[in-house]
Amino acid sequence: MCATCGCGINETGSHSHGHDHPHDHAAEGRLISIERDILAKNAGFAAGNRRLFTERGVFALNLVSSPGSGKTTLLAQTVQTLREEFPVAVIGGDQQTARDAERIQAAGAPAVQINTGKGCHLDAHGVGHALEQLPIPEGGVLFIENVGNLVCPADFDLGEADKVVVLSVTEGEDKPLKYANIFSAARLMLLNKTDLLPYVDFEVERCLEYARRVNPDIQILQLSARTGDGMVAWLDWVRQGQQAVLAQQISRLEAELTSARARLAVSGR
């Protein structure tokens, strides 16, 4: 079969695909083995971001959802509380406008907007540049609000500690099956807008079962960012992550200190 157009004819000869570069099916020339991940370049930038987060003790979260799930309201409520406890910052991705960043800034946290233009996802390179425009929330939390899209952001590691997928009860309960890759990649699922459950046909248990089917390890919290119901559990989840990162930073610094002292002791002899 022709791998360019999928046709089953003309297995060995040349043919055209309706544009100006006919190709030849006969193999010739040198074969060079590559075996490289298509997203290796993005992975390199993500590793750089992750290194920065580790060094500065930042717990970074990548929030993904479809448009209209209530991510920005959730984030505004979240940063309003947490900014009293430790540094927080937000990077927001949208195709157009700086409206989300303005809403976060109004809630009292530094925020920078990445406009992806026609792009459907954030990538690690863009996040790296956004970090240059933001006070790094040292010892705190960075929320990266991805473009509203349940497909494309699944593949692009931004250097985050965890992906958090936000689903609202005004969407279909079968979204975890329809967009399995993103639910499979997430550590936590937030089921938002639970205050609307009396008004919509949404079977919570079925939705949670679907999410666990595609990701047996996924953690799930239910909340309403509007009424504040369930927000405490989410805030505690974030606090635990931030404390775990701080604990790792302390042990890393202690190890560095110990080895520096050992070097000093040797050179002082």
Added chain:
Amino acid sequence: MHEMALAESILNIVEETARNQAATRVTGLRLEIGELANVESEALQFCLDVVLRGSLADGAQVEILTIPGQGQCLECGAIVRLSTLYDPCPQCDGYPVRPAGGQEMRVKDIRVE
């Protein structure tokens, strides 16, 4: 439509390799895409067709090799074929099945002149 971003990444890898090997033209390109990977092969083919135009790999024959999906059933423990992330175990009909292969997206090799 992140297939366009994938196609651009593929072109980067292909051109970088071809230049390092002092090749003047890339005539063939083989990709390995897992059955469970988040990519639509047809859309990727279309995007590659656009992205490769005017490059060293203009007109290269693109072949996408599918790596079958595989998973381990957390119910019965069997290693099974998996063609979607939500399928039940074909042996015990149980859930969930944890993916254990078939999520790759790799440039395998290129043919150059």
